[in-house]
Amino acid sequence: MIPQKIIIFIDFDGTITKEDVGESIFRNFGDKFIVDKIIDDLLNDRISAMQSWIELCKSIDKVDVILLNDFIYRMEVDPGFHNMVRFCDDHKIQIIVLSDGFDYYIDMIFNREKLNGLKYFSNHLTISPQNKLIPEFPYYDPLYKYSANCKRNHIINNSRDEDFTIYIGDGNSDKDTALYCDLIFAKKSLLKYCEKERVSFSPYKTFDDIINKLSVFLARKNLKKRHQAGLKRREVYISE
Numbered sequence: 457m458i459p460q461k462i463i464i465f466i467d468f469d470g471t472i473t474k475e476d477v478g479e480s481i482f483r484n485f486g487d488k489f490i491v492d493k494i495i496d497d498l499l500n501d502r503i504s505a506m507q508s509w510i511e512l513c514k515s516i517d518k519v520d521v522i523l524l525n526d527f528i529y530r531m532e533v534d535p536g537f538h539n540m541v542r543f544c545d546d547h548k549i550q551i552i553v554l555s556d557g558f559d560y561y562i563d564m565i566f567n568r569e570k571l572n573g574l575k576y577f578s579n580h581l582t583i584s585p586q587n588k589l590i591p592e593f594p595y596y597d598p599l600y601k602y603s604a605n606c607k608r609n610h611i612i613n614n615s616r617d618e619d620f621t622i623y624i625g626d627g628n629s630d631k632d633t634a635l636y637c638d639l640i641f642a643k644k645s646l647l648k649y650c651e652k653e654r655v656s657f658s659p660y661k662t663f664d665d666i667i668n669k670l671s672v673f674l675a676r677k678n679l680k681k682r683h684q685a686g687l688k689r690r691e692v693y694i695s696e
């Protein structure tokens with residue numbers, strides 16, 4: 457039986473954009489030594505995702521807003537992403553962007569690319585009158601450490617058990633989260649994580665790789681739900 461709805465959950469930084477915008481901002485405007493230390497602590501599980509953002513924001517004393525906006529404006533979107541959005545529109549596949557970065561730059565980039573119709577969830581960033589970066593975490597879940605914006609909860613809240621869910625991602629905040637979906641497209645550190653955890657996934661380099669693979673699945677009407685994803689979802693219902 458074909459599931460009623462296909463939903464793609466997709467990471468933003470380094471997945472929709474070519475570079476990790478959040479990390480690049482801190483590498484460009486912060487102290488390199490401090491930023492390296494915070495990111496190393498995060499990648500080695502010594503601090504949580506939320507703690508890393510708080511410390512990164514603190515590492516910049518005063519930000520020059522004009523330079524910051526100019527820097528963000530030069531961050532490029534993966535050239536294949538517009539094709540991907542069109543493909544999903546044509547096939548009635550919903551896209552929901554899940555970012556552990558900040559709305560401040562996502563809004564700017566989506567506006568520039570005329571992608572503001574895309575639904576997204578992220579952390580919130582404002583700049584104080586003293587030019588300090590103030591992060592807020594409206595979707596933080598203290599029981600979940602892998603992303604400050606709890607991507608897992610968005611997957612559970614925005615899909616039903618019978619839907620076919622797809623995850624596309626590249627990095628640290630996608631680890632574990634991706635396992636709640638039926639089909640995983642992974643590159644870079646998410647790919648390594650899936651290999652290490654022996655989770656079935658599709659490696660990809662470009663959005664064309666994903667479109668080609670999905671075209672085959674859709675033509676064959678061959679969308680098999682991943683049993684392990686169902687179990688992971690159920691665990692959440694039982695524990696809460």
Ligand SMILES: [Mg+2]
Pocket residue numbers: 467468469470471476625626627628
């Ligand atoms: Mg990423």
